[in-house]
Amino acid sequence: MTSKPLPKQAILIVNAMSRRGADVFDEARAKLELAGVELIDAIAVNKPDQMDRTVIDAVARAPMVIIGGGDGSLSSTIDHFVGKDTVFAILPLGTANSFAKSMGMATDVDSAVDVIANGRRRRIDLGVIDGDYFVNAAALGLSPLIADTVPHQLKRWLGMVGYLIWAVRSAFHFRPFRLRVTLDDGSLVKAWATEARIANGTHHGGVELVESQAVDSGEIVIQAVTGKSLFGLAWSWFATLFKLRSRGQTTTEWRGKTLRLEARPRQKISVDGEIAAKTPVTVCIAKGAMEVAAPRE
Template sequence: MRFGAVTNSIPRSAALFVNGKSRKGRQQFKKACRLFREAGIELVEAHAVKKPADMPRRVAGAAKRGVPMVIVGGGDGTMSCTVDKIVGLDTVFAALPLGTANSFARTLGLPLDLAGAVKAIADGVPKRIDLGMIDDDYFANCATIGIAPQIAETVPHGLKSWLGRPGYLLWAARQLAAFRPFRVTIEQDGKRQSFEAVELRVANGRFHGGVELVDDAELTSGRIVVQAVIGHGRAGLVWSWLASVLRLPQRHAMTREFEGRSIRIETVPPLPISIDGEVLAETPVTAKVAARAITVAAPREPA
C-alpha cells in the first residue's frame, strides 16, 4: 500500500502490545483483551510486554507483517518510543491510555478509563496526524526543557507506579527547590532571539503532564509550537502551571510562543530534554514537525 493512504474505517483486526511496567498495564491487560474482542476487534496477537525496551521492536514487527492496526497500551513515553515505528506505513496506531498523565490520549480526545478508551478506538475513525521531531527523533506529544527532565532523571524507581500523579507532583515540588532558570536562544527563519526562561515546551499537542498548557498546538496543523515560560525565578513557573490548571485568563501572561515547521533551540548551559517523559536529548537541537506522519484511531466527533 502506498504511503499516505488512509482507510475509511477502523480495521477490525489488530495487534495489542501493553507495557507491563506502566502504571496500569499489567492489571488491565486481560480486561483490555476481552473488551476489544467484545467490541468486534480481532486480536491476531496480544502481549503484556515485560521489558518496556522491547515495545518498539514488537510494534515494528507487527507493522512490517502487515497487521492493519497496532494498539499500544501505556503512558506517554511508551507512545513516543513506538509511533516512529509506523512512520511511512499504513498501519493504524491506536493509543490505549494506561500511564500516569496520558497527555497524548488527552490531546486525541480519548477517554481515560479503559472501557471508554476501547469503545472510542473500536467505534472511531482513522485520522492522519503530525508528529513532532527533536532533530531526527519523532515524538508524539511534547518535549520539555527545564524542570521536567530534572524530575525524570531523579524520580525514584516505581514512585509513579505506587502513587500515580500525586507522587509525581510531590517529587516535582522537591526538585523545584534546586531548579535554576536558564538562557535560551530561539532561531527561526534566520532571526535569533535570546531571553531568560524557566521552562521550554516543544508541543505537537496541547497537553503536558496531563495539563492543557499549549492552546495553539494541534495535531493536524503542520506546525510545531515552542512555548517558553519567561522569567528569572521559580515562582513564575509555579504560577504558569497553577494558572493553566485553573484555566485562568492570565495563564499566558508569562509565556512567549514561536510557531513554524523548524525552530532551532540553544540554551546556556546545555540542558537535557524530556521527550514525552523520557530524557533522550540535550540542547542545542532543532525542533521540527513531520506533517501527516501517521494514521491514528481517533474518537468520532459528537454529532
Template sequence: MDDTPLPREAVLVVNARSRRGEAMFKRARDALEAAGVRLIAAHGLRDPSHMAPTVRRSVQAGAPMVIVGGGDGSLSGTVDELVGSDCVFAVLPLGTANSFARTLGLPLDLEAAVAAIANGRRRRVDLGVINGDYFVNSASIGLSPLIGATVPHGLKRYLGRLGYLIWAVRCFFNLRPFRLVIDDGNVEHRLWSTEVRILNGRFHGGVELSETAEVDSGRIMIQAVTGRSLMRLCADWYAKFFKLRDRDAHTQEFVASAFRIDTRPRLRISIDGEVLTRTPADVRIAAAAIEVAVAAD
C-alpha cells in the first residue's frame, strides 16, 4: 500500500438512478466538502449512460481523483476511463451488493466511506478484462445473467438484495446446466457446470465466494459450480452465504493470468451485474491497473 496521501481535490460523479443514489448525492457532496475534500465539480446523473463520458472528461481535464457513487455496475462502467492515467479512483458504495467496496475493505456507511476518502491512502489494484472490457470485481455465467437481463429496475431499486432474491427464485427454474471449457494456455479443462464466477476479488453479489481471490494478486480466478444438479448450486450458495466449513465442496477453482472460456450452448456473461457479452470469452488480468482510495487502516 502506498503511504502517499490522497488528493484533496476531486470530481464527484454519482449514479442518481441507483437504489440510493438520488437520495445520497447531495448528502455525499456536503459530507465530502465538510471533510476537507474540495470538489472541482459534482454530477448527480439520472442517466447512467452519461457516467463514463463524464468521468472521461474529468480525467482528461486533469482531475487528481474521481469519486464514483453507485453500485458495482457503475464502477465497472467508468473504471476503463482511468486505466493508464494518474487519476485516483474513489468509491462511494451506493448500490445493492457493493461487492467491490467489500473487497477493498471499505465501509458501506456513507459518512464512513467519505472519511476513508478524506483520510485514507492509495492502493494499486488489478482489474479483470473480458473480451476487452475492464471490470472491477466479478463476472458470471449462469444464474446472474438471467437475473441481470430480466430483473425489473423498480424491483432492484426499491427492494435491493431482497428484490434480487425474489427474482433469482423466479429465474432459477429457467436455468439449465451447460458444458464448460476452460483453457489456461497449458491445459484444457472440460466439465459440466451450472454457474461460473470470474473473480478479481472475494465477493460476488455481496457474498464472500472465495477466501483466496485477491484484488492485487496479478492473477484471476475462475470458480465453477460443478455437475448438472441445480440443487448443488443452491447448496453452494447456502454454504457460502452462511460460511459453512464445507462451503467449497461444490466448486472447482482455476487461477491464472489469462483464460479462454467457452460453453455449450453459448451463454450470456454479466459483468458486475450488467449483461455485456457472451461466450466464448477471453479473460485476463490487468495487473496493477489503477490506484484506488482505501481506508488508512
C-alpha cells in the first residue's frame, strides 16, 4: 500500500541557539518556499524556555512541523508529536546531527529541504528512558562527561574538532564503571565498561557506531565498549570510524523491548547530547510512535 504524501503546508521552528540556527534561518525559509512548501509560520526561537510552548502550538496548527536545530533540540520536542497526526521534519543544524544520519539524510540545508519537499512519510520507533522519549541515542561513560562539561563556545565555533579536543581533556578525569543489564527474559549480564550506548538509531556523536540498529527495528539496543582501558575505548572509536574489520570485536550488544540498566558507580546519561538521566533506568522501545519526513527509498 502506498503511503500518503508529505504535507505541503508546514511550520518552521528553528532553535537560533543551535550551532548554525541563527545563520541559516532566512536561507532555509526561502529555500523551503522555493521548493513548494507553504510555510504557515516561520519562527526563530532565541530563548530555550520558549521552545516547548512554540512546538506545542505548532503541532496543533500544522500538518507538518519542521524543527531546525541539533540532536538535543529534536529530542527535547519529540514528546509533543507522539500520538499526533502531525509529521515531524528536521533541519539538521547541530554539531553531530546523529539523528539525521541515522535517517540516511545528508546534513546540508539543500539536502534537508529536498527531503522535506520531496521525501516520504516513514513511521519510526522512539527510545524511552523512564517514560521520557528520545529520537536517536543515549550514552553513559565518557560521552556524558564530555557533554556535561564542554564549553558552549568551543563546540559552537569548532564543531566536532572542539568535541575531540575536550574528549582528550576529559579522559584524564574518567574511570570505568561496572555495568549491569537485565534482559527481556529476566536474565542479568554484567561487564566492566568505559562507555555504553542506548540506541534507537545507528549514529552517535556523528559516527555510525551501532550498525545493527534501525529506527524501525521494534527493539532497543544497548551497546557497550567493555573492559577497563581507555585505550580500548579509543581503539573502538577508531576501528568503527574507519570501518576496520575488527570493530565488531570491541563492543558487546544486547537488544530487546524493555531492558533495565544499572551502573556502579552511578552514571549520568546524555540523551541525544544533553544530560537528562542517571542510572539506574529502564529503557524500552515505543514501536511506530510517530511519522517523520524521510528520504525517498
